[in-house]
Amino acid sequence: MFKNEYQGGAFVEIFSAQGKNPGAKWKILGSPSVIWKEFDKEVKSFVFVLEGSSQTNKIQLPKENKQILGLIQRFLVLQIYIPLGQDFSTELLINNLGVR
Template identity: 65%
Template sequence: MFKNNYQGGAVVEIFSGQGNDPVAKWKLSGGPSAIRKEFNKEVKGFVYCLEGSSQTVKMQMPENGKIALGLLQRFLVLQVNIPQRKDFSIELVITDSEHLKRRLHLSTVHKEVSVTLLHAKIPFVGLKRNIWTTLCIDLVSFTSELFKGFLTLDVITLFATCKVRRIFTMKTEPAGMLNDDMFLSGDSLVDLIPRSCQFPPDVCHVTQVLNMENVQKADMRAGLLSTDCGSS
């Protein structure tokens, strides 16, 4: 879908809650009561709410599974708000440097990293809840460590429960990261994210960078790191 689009800028926008039909190119599962558009007073704009079972309530892009997104930039960025005591998951289908399809399933359900030949389960480490979060997933970090590198991101599936404002890719790592800190103040991305993708100035929010190093540190601190089948 994006293969022939220009992807050399700071970001490539994939989803926004604004507009007449933001989910026109998405496959929605769960019904209108489970996935709905609503005006959010906090961010002063429209967002999509996914509520219900994390097994059945989801939105997937592209709608047709035979079409690939073909996204090239390193970071997948989601502006989301996750409620307390609710599950939240993202599944990503990527093409690696051997042109094989691999799946990354990131979830609050997972307690440890688990890897098979074509699939990796990754826990959401230290996910902030009840606050708007700019969640930056380092695709290159995960696929280089677990598989055979990164070529393209081809399918994105978002599972309940969450509110989502925007989804886009970025080619540059957020500035100002500390070695042991995966969280940033919202201001550190200002120079990288176009104004149209930023939160309004008075919105309380955090930025989290999720990469393999952060996940491994958290897993090893908890004594949880395991591998079902050694990484390729």
């Protein structure tokens, strides 16, 4: 997915809320109405909001199971804001193909 894109900089954004349709590369499991982007005054940027049960509503990247992200950076950083008292769960699967 990102294998053929420029990754020579310090970082590459895979969950950016910028642009007309930022979620086009994602597979949304559950109702499409449970995810939207909105402007957050605290972070002064657009953010994604995902509501509902973590059992039924999920985001998968890349969209197709047979695709790979192809990231080459050494670090993976996730910036996640969870309001106090809200439930949150995450599943992150990382495979190292050993290819550089």
